[in-house]
Amino acid sequence: MTAKERVEKVKNSPLARLRDVVVIGALVAVAAVAAVAIATRGGRGSAVAITVRGETTYYSLSKDAVVSLGELDVTIEGGEAFVSRSTCPDGLCEKSGRISKAGERIVCLPCEIVISVCGESEFDAVTGGGA
Amino acid sequence: MTARKIVAAVLVALISTCSCLGCGRGYFVRSDEVFAGYVLDVKLRGGNEEGAYEAMKALAGEVDASVSLSLPSSVISRFNAASAGERVKADEHACKLFGLAKDACERTDGAFNPCLSALSEAWGVDNAGITSGKPPENFPTESEARTLGESADISLVSLVEEDGETYLVKSESAVTLDFGGLAKGYIADEARAIAASYGVKSGCVSLSGNVLVFGENESGGEWGVGVVDPRSKFDQICGFYRGGDFSAVTSGDYERFYEAGGVRFCHVLSPFTLAPVGVERTESGFKQSDDYVISATVVGASSATCDALSTAVAALGLERGAGLLERCGYDGIIFTSSGKMRTVGTFKFASSRLGYTEYERV
Numbered sequence: 001m002t003a004k005e006r007v008e009k010v011k012n013s014p015l016a017r018l019r020d021v022v023v024i025g026a027l028v029a030v031a032a033v034a035a036v037a038i039a040t041r042g043g044r045g046s047a048v049a050i051t052v053r054g055e056t057t058y059y060s061l062s063k064d065a066v067v068s069l070g071e072l073d074v075t076i077e078g079g080e081a082f083v084s085r086s087t088c089p090d091g092l093c094e095k096s097g098r099i100s101k102a103g104e105r106i107v108c109l110p111c112e113i114v115i116s117v118c119g120e121s122e123f124d125a126v127t128g129g130g131a
Numbered sequence: 132m133t134a135r136k137i138v139a140a141v142l143v144a145l146i147s148t149c150s151c152l153g154c155g156r157g158y159f160v161r162s163d164e165v166f167a168g169y170v171l172d173v174k175l176r177g178g179n180e181e182g183a184y185e186a187m188k189a190l191a192g193e194v195d196a197s198v199s200l201s202l203p204s205s206v207i208s209r210f211n212a213a214s215a216g217e218r219v220k221a222d223e224h225a226c227k228l229f230g231l232a233k234d235a236c237e238r239t240d241g242a243f244n245p246c247l248s249a250l251s252e253a254w255g256v257d258n259a260g261i262t263s264g265k266p267p268e269n270f271p272t273e274s275e276a277r278t279l280g281e282s283a284d285i286s287l288v289s290l291v292e293e294d295g296e297t298y299l300v301k302s303e304s305a306v307t308l309d310f311g312g313l314a315k316g317y318i319a320d321e322a323r324a325i326a327a328s329y330g331v332k333s334g335c336v337s338l339s340g341n342v343l344v345f346g347e348n349e350s351g352g353e354w355g356v357g358v359v360d361p362r363s364k365f366d367q368i369c370g371f372y373r374g375g376d377f378s379a380v381t382s383g384d385y386e387r388f389y390e391a392g393g394v395r396f397c398h399v400l401s402p403f404t405l406a407p408v409g410v411e412r413t414e415s416g417f418k419q420s421d422d423y424v425i426s427a428t429v430v431g432a433s434s435a436t437c438d439a440l441s442t443a444v445a446a447l448g449l450e451r452g453a454g455l456l457e458r459c460g461y462d463g464i465i466f467t468s469s470g471k472m473r474t475v476g477t478f479k480f481a482s483s484r485l486g487y488t489e490y491e492r493v
């Protein structure tokens with residue numbers, strides 16, 4: 001058996017195929033970990049922007065509050081914002097859950113209201129306070 | 132097989148590098164109470180982030196142990212209790228803060244006065260008084276306040292060096308010190324130096340609203356710091372400042388205050404009236420001033436200076452306060468109780484259509 005033939009034999013052996021599977025599996029695992037790391041990269045936001053029909057108002061996420069917008073209530077609690085009451089028929093905004101990371105948003109199409117967490121581009125921190 | 136292995140190894144290396152780059156762009160984010168109700172929030176990127184954060188926490192603890200008026204063992208508490216001529220050993224932080232306080236007092240012509248601790252206690256607006264939530268049994272009379280004001284003079288305090296140690300000495304027993312209007316800014320400035328020594332390239336350090344930023348934010352742009360409307364119920368943000376390296380500090384009557392007879396007594400004292408900012412004496416008691424500073428945000432390079440200047444602006448009022456900022460080359464935004472607003476430098480404004488307060492720009 002020549003050296004070349006020996007190489008071919010090893011290449012086609014079941015053990016080599018198993019190694020291929022292991023290498024491909026490892027690659028997939030690494031890619032998955034990378035994807036998760038990138039997806040969860042957004043930091044905790046410091047403010048929330050509430051846009052009602054084009055008009056935007058900003059609120060600090062560090063103080064608990066209930067902001068009443070007529071059609072719906074936005075509750076800010078423990079650094080998270082969520083729709084706590086809604087009068088729209090589908091109630092999807094209420095089911096959207098809580099948002100706290102920069103870039104996360106809740107959209108209520110019937111009411112034309114968008115609630116999004118700032119932090120990356122608008123506010124990174126806040127100073128002062130209200131009373 | 133060998134060739135395949137090499138290709139696979141290169142691929143794995145490439146993918147892990149990419150994923151690491153992805154992680155690297157994110158910030159090391161931590162939030163922790165460092166001392167009595169003060170929360171240190173940090174976002175750091177580059178170098179030894181964890182090491183820098185631990186060093187910042189340790190620093191905040193050290194400064195509190197040195198200057199806290201609630202700890203009887205602190206350098207400043209012992210100094211306040213000492214009599215004239217008695218030497219009180221001062222650590223590095225107390226020495227540096229003394230220098231900063233003296234400079235700030237001179238720079239503001241006394242509008243920032245670091246010797247009002249006894250007066251704060253008399254008005255019940257010191258930490259213990261505010262925490263109790265109740266006004267003092269007896270408010271200081273005009274002559275009592277004047278007596279306390281007479282010894283509120285930093286030139287009666289000196290640093291004495293002997294055998295390699297530094298001591299704080301007063302020439303009058305009644306002199307007291309209070310670095311509360313500077314300590315958070317000092318911690319932020321020192322935190323910036325710590326970050327640099329740990330190789331941290333970008334960051335945002337906030338000590339209960341005393342903010343300092345450097346480098347670039349998460350999107351690789353300039354940092355944005357929002358200013359909260361002082362009369363909003365829900366911390367609505369009305370203005371914001373954008374920049375690369377700066378600090379933003381706010382003083383006002385919106386926190387740490389008590390109310391008595393419908394008058395708000397806040398923790399910021401005026402060295403001119405020797406009463407809390409916004410409080411005036413009447414024949415029968417006290418009333419709220421018609422127009423006083425309810426929030427003064429100061430923006431500039433040094434956080435300790437911003438801290439001192441914001442207190443000075445609150446005491447000086449809108450016009451003179453804005454003048455002081457212009458002279459010092461610091462930016463700021465000032466709100467008054469009658470709904471006036473003045474900016475020094477470039478601030479951006481959020482829409483106030485949904486807002487609760489309409490401020491008139493003056």
